[in-house]
Amino acid sequence: MTMTVQQAGLTVIDPSAYAEEHRLHEACALLRRESPVHWVEGPEYNPFWVVTRRADILEIEKNHAVFRNAPRPVLVPSAEDQRQAEQGIVLRTLVHMDDPDHRVLRPIAADWFRPKTLRAMQDSVNVLARRYVDLLLARGGECDFVADVATHYPLSVILSLLGLPESDFPRMLSLTQELFGGDDPQRRRGENTEDQLAVVLDFFGYFQRLINDRRAHPTDDLASTIANAKIDGEHLSDLDASSYFVIIATAGHDTTSSTIAGGMHALLQHPEQLDLLRRDPSLLPGAVEEMIRWVTPVKEFMRTAARDYEIGGARITQGQQVLLMYPSGNRDEAAFERPFEFDVTRRPNRHIAFGAGVHFCLGAALARMETQAIFAELLPRLAHIELAGPVEAVASTFVSGLKQLPIRYRLGEPATRS
Structure with a gap:
């Protein structure tokens, strides 16, 4: 039909x-x-406009004075909207903020994601990439690529950067999957908004203890930088500091995990692209961009109009909200040739998976580096690979990717050890 x-x-x-x-x-x-800026009225959600063309998404992203993140930065059911209106927000990350707060708080962690810092991290990221490819070898030729590699590798990178003990990594993973998987029956905790609120409170309990520790005993990790940051001579509030930790510790690995898993799946679906990439490793940086475009782990953000605005043939009135559909923008026929083809040689590749404007993804360069490192380690050692069972994805309107990718493969030892 x-x-x-x-x-x-x-x-x-x-x-x-x-x-x-x-x-x-x-x-x-x-x-x-037929309706690039389309009014949606559906059950269990307050109405909004959905924006599907890349150019319109970019126009809204870059016009942050008119299109504000608060009070509803992501799509949530109307029951959660009502709860927030009555009780206030419990999470105030960078994606919840507008200027001037966003302009003041974003730089706190920004230096940790600049090229100079990332160059210093390259060796440690390469070591972790090799560890997880070696793990594939130890698995004996069959595994779930999501559970065994794609999930834990970027988790190890970002939590090590924060300075968290490895013993706490499983807890952070579980909480992240519950937070982002609230729509998925296999991921969510419970069935109502109170259960999701409990996930946030568990995060806050953990990070409040970390904040107290780093303020009493400062270290040289990112956790200490956030905990000891001051604005106008005062530490961040408990809400702002804990929220800062939540966004770094969750989005800092889950989105990259989705890119790595989805990128591998795309190569399996397009073996000619895998062969091309193995024959010419110089294509890898561009292949990573294509994986990011193809997967688009962050599916949407919402903005609220501060005044009336016309775009895409529609008139947005003050107070109305727009849903920015990044997967749609990254398949826009007006912006990409053959948008539904996976092409590791695609040039140019002006995808919008990291957003644009003042809210451009803080960790974009790290995500690129991690993804390139794992495939740079894996592809030269890969003699054969194929699917070994059904592929499953997370059901989530916000951040989603694969949750199961069973593979069968043959790997060799690395050519050299350093």
Whole structure:
């Protein structure tokens, strides 16, 4: 049965569509053609405009004075909107903030993600990449690439940067999956907003203890930088400091995990691209960009109009909210040639998976470095690889990717050890 424009609009609030991407992409393609800025009124959600063309998404992203992150930076059910209106927010990360707060707080961690700092991290990232490829070898030729490699490798990178003990990594992983997987029956904790609130409070309890420790005993890690940061001579509030930790510790690995797993899946689906990449390793940086475009781990952010604004043939009135659909922007026929083809040689590749403007992803360069490092270590040692079972994805309207990628493979030892 042919999908209508109204059905396409409702698809973006259906978490299962994000686990069945063909359905999401079909809906977004229809909206791009017929209603690129489309009004959505669906059950359990307050109404909003969904924006599907790359150019319109970028215009909104870069016009942060008109399109504000507060009070609703991500798509949530109307029950959660009502709870926040009555009780206030419990999480105030950088993605929840507008200027001037955002302009003041973002630089606290920014130096840790600049090129000079990342160059100093390259060797340690390479060591971790080799460790996880060696783990594949130890698995004996069959594993779940998501559970065994893609999940734990970037988790180890970002939590080590924060200075957290390795014994706490499993707890951080579990809480992250519960936070981002609130729509997924296998990931969420409980069935209501109170259960999701409990996840945030568990994060806060952990990070409040970390903040107290780093203020009493400063170290040279990122955790100490955040805990001891001061604005106008005062430490960050408990809410702002704990929220800062939450965004770094969760988005700092989960989105990269999705890119690595989805990138591997794309190579398995397109073996000619895998062969091309193995024959010419110089293509790897561009291949990483294509993996990021293809996967687009962050599916959406929301903005609220501070005044009336016309875009894409629609008139947004003050107070109305817009949903920025990044997977749609990254498949926009007006912006990409052959957008539904996975092409490791794609040039240029002006994807918007990291956003744009003042809210451009803080950890974009680290994500690129991690993804390139793991494939640079894996591909030269890869003699054979194939799918070994069904592939499953997370059902989530916010951040999502694969949760199962069973593979069968043959690997060799690395050529040299350093």
